[in-house]
Amino acid sequence: xxxxLAPGAALSLVFVVAALLSYLWTPYAVDGMAIADRLKAxxxxxxxxxxxxxxxxxxxxxxxxxxxxAVALVAVGIGMGLGVPLGLAxxxxxxxxxxxxxxxxxDLVFAFPSLVIAILITAIAxxxxxxxxxxxxxxxxxxxxxLTRGAAxxxxxxxxxxxxxxxxxxxxxxxxxHILPNVTNLLIVQGTIQFSLGILAEAGLSYxxxxxxxxxxxxxxxxADAQTMVALxxxxxxxxxxxxxxxxxxxxxxxxxxRDALDPKLRExxx
Numbered sequence: 001x002x003x004x005l006a007p008g009a010a011l012s013l014v015f016v017v018a019a020l021l022s023y024l025w026t027p028y029a030v031d032g033m034a035i036a037d038r039l040k041a042x043x044x045x046x047x048x049x050x051x052x053x054x055x056x057x058x059x060x061x062x063x064x065x066x067x068x069x070a071v072a073l074v075a076v077g078i079g080m081g082l083g084v085p086l087g088l089a090x091x092x093x094x095x096x097x098x099x100x101x102x103x104x105x106x107d108l109v110f111a112f113p114s115l116v117i118a119i120l121i122t123a124i125a126x127x128x129x130x131x132x133x134x135x136x137x138x139x140x141x142x143x144x145x146x147l148t149r150g151a152a153x154x155x156x157x158x159x160x161x162x163x164x165x166x167x168x169x170x171x172x173x174x175x176x177x178h179i180l181p182n183v184t185n186l187l188i189v190q191g192t193i194q195f196s197l198g199i200l201a202e203a204g205l206s207y208x209x210x211x212x213x214x215x216x217x218x219x220x221x222x223x224a225d226a227q228t229m230v231a232l233x234x235x236x237x238x239x240x241x242x243x244x245x246x247x248x249x250x251x252x253x254x255x256x257x258x259r260d261a262l263d264p265k266l267r268e269x270x271x
Contacts, residue, residue, distance in 0.1 A: 005257025011250025016241075019065040028056035029115065030063050031215050039233040049235045057239050060217040064240065067129065067212050068219055070249070074133045076191055079140020086141070087148025087180060092171040102150070106142035114201050116138040118210045129212040132205045133174030134199050144223060144242065147190050151183040183260040189255050196251035203244050220242050 027047070034054035042049045048057040090102040112120075118135035125131055150174070155161055164174050205211040206220030214221075219240040226237035 004253045004255065005261060008250050008253025008255070008257050009248055012254050015065050015069065015247045015250070018062045019069050022059075022066050026059035026062050028059045030055065030059050030217050032056075033113035039229065039236065041233070042235060048239045049233070051222070051236050052229060052233075057222075059217070059234065060222060061239060061243050064217040064219045064222065065247070066242075067216060068199045070223065071129055071136065071202040071211070072195050073131050075136035075198045075201075076141055076194050078133070078137030079194060080144050080187065080191060082137075083141040083144025084148050084180075087145040087150075088152055088175040090145065090149045091152030091156060091179070092175050094156070099149075102145065106145050109138060109142045115208070115210075118205050122163055122210050127210045127213060129216065132211040135205070135210075136201045138196070139201075139257070140194050143194060144187065147186060148183055151172075151186050152179045155179050155182055175225075176196050189259045189262065192251055192255035192258060194250045196255070199247055199251070201245065 007060075033057065034050070037046070037050050037054040038052055040046055040050040046056050046058070046060065051057055051060070080137055086102050086106075090099040093099045114135050117138055118132060121131045121135055155178070159175060164178055169177070202211055203218070203220035203223070206218040207224045209221075209224070212218040222240040223237055223244075226233075226240070230237050246254060
């Protein structure tokens, strides 16, 4: 458990600190171009080198972390805020028309990847970080709805739920007071996993020009800008690529560690 949780938390903390620090300080201004210093390799002056406009890559990665984490966090919040109530409602009315409507709606959303949803939204409102948040958030809704419904259905057959029903509690009250607290651990772990997938999705959308727009730095757009300069200055593509890899790796390790820590069955097996 510790072997995954500690390094995952450490990696995730590095990116969170970098994102928060970028609000107060960056080594260089992210919009400061110095053509004379373009494509400089990592050095004492520029720890991670410069890009084709002479901008400091470390500064751009710090602000890009802010963009990626903000988009992923809000998108997961949208998915959880809408998906969890839908999952609880579907489980409470299992087998009824409401359950059927919610689950078929989830199937419909699952049929369209986040990139396709983003293209549809962009065609109407134009590319932006907000539209990327909406697209990723919509895609997260059925993930949390299915997870919540599956976990809740198992709980509805338990004795303490039957006792609550005998005591006169309604389905809504039971869902809020008894079901939700018992599925929170699963939601926390899934939220961590969706957070990492949100970072990947934001990078992918920015890579194709549907995410955050210039002059706001984005890891995905940094990769897109660097793809023609890999042979000339590989560090320009390598640095944002590593940022995406290690941020996703850290969150996945954190999610695995939290799953092990919060699941008593896994604790017993590992003991």
